[in-house]
Amino acid sequence: MSVHCRHDGERTSASVQTAETVAHSHGVQSLERAIVVLRLLAKHHASGISLASIVAKTGLDRTTAYRIASSLVESGMASRGPEKEYRLGIETMVLGMTAMQRPPLIDRCAPMMKRLARQSGGYVLLCIQSGDYAHCLHMESAEPQMPELRSYVGMMRLLGIGISGAALLARYPDHYIRDHYSRHRAEYHKHRMTESKLCGLLERIRSTDFAYVHPRQMAGVGIAFETGSCGLAGLNVIVHASELPFSRAPAVASMMREHLVDLVPKESPSSATAR
Known part of the structure; x- marks a missing residue:
């Protein structure tokens, strides 16, 4: 029993x-x-x-x-x-605002940004898209930070204005860009950016898969990348203009992608098929 x-x-x-x-x-x-x-x-x-x-x-x-x-x-x-x-x-x-006090993306990207700064000899900035704007989160540099560049950290700039903002906006289809420009026409006019000029800039970025600017003494290359969540982030390398002519920009963009390879999530076959 x-x-x-x-x-x-x-x-x-x-x-x-x-x-x-x-x-x-x-x-x-x-x-x-x-x-x-x-x-x-x-x-x-x-x-x-x-x-x-x-x-x-x-x-x-x-x-x-x-x-x-x-x-x-x-x-x-x-x-x-x-x-x-x-x-x-x-x-x-x-929850998002709490996380923005020290975004997890910074901890994830900072070691890579330090290596990239040493290799490029310049300044590396990390931005993330926030609605119609690019929010600069963090900067690493191989030399003492310039005050004008240091002030970028924490700044929100309209997509299409600045290196990362242009690289991010270029990822979107034309109808989205037209709507975006219509919403912010007045702000674009302050930057002397017409719709046709913006579209021309974005087409060049799409053809090269990187953004390139050379204002005054500095020049920069920017690329957009997936963060593994719902949004896009942007990575910039800025150096003295004499060290970064356009002919060197593709090599710098390639270097940036090599540093990002372990951070960008691998797309599953199912998600690729769904798109």
């Missing part, structure tokens, strides 16, 4: 462990799905995204997508507008 009890106890323990394993697996799956939806909301934050589009882009069934989106809204991580479009919520913004 006691032998049977022991076997029953073992079966009960195994059943409990199986149930816990299944519950853990479901919990992890739910978390992964919520992260996918959050990233999608971030990607479409400016315009918002409908539930139908969430379903189409994630492959989730409508009930699951609605449950996840509703849970995110209840927690404040997402919001739902009057047209039932979803965006990031206030709690997500608070």
Whole structure:
């Protein structure tokens, strides 16, 4: 009789462990799905995204997508507008603002930036896209920092203005660029940047896959790269103009990409197929 009890106890323990394993697996799956939806909301934050589009882009069934989106809204991580479009919520913004006090991207990129600064002999700046602007996060240099360059850190500049901003904007399709220019026409005019001039600049960047500028005594090369989340980042190398003629720019851009190779996320076959 006691032998049977022991076997029953073992079966009960195994059943409990199986149930816990299944519950853990479901919990992890739910978390992964919520992260996918959050990233999608971030990607479409400016315009918002409908539930139908969430379903189409994630492959989730409508009930699951609605449950996840509703849970995110209840927690404040997402919001739902009057047209039932979803965006990031206030709690997500608070978390992002907290992270911006010391963005994780800085810790991730700083060692690479130091090596790149030593190899190039110049200044290396890291920017990240924030809506219609490029936000300069960090700078590393091989020599004492120039005050005018040091002041760039923390600055927000309109996309299309500056090296990183131009490299970032060039990644977008023409219709997005037209809408972007229309929204900021007055600000572009302050920089004497017409729409045709901007489009010409972006076409040159697309053809070379890097931005190049040479104002006054300094010259710079900028490239855009994926951060592994929902946005793009920009990397600049700035040196004295005499050391960086346009003929050297492709080699510098190639050097920058070599330094980024271990930081840029590898695209999975499924995501490549989806696009």
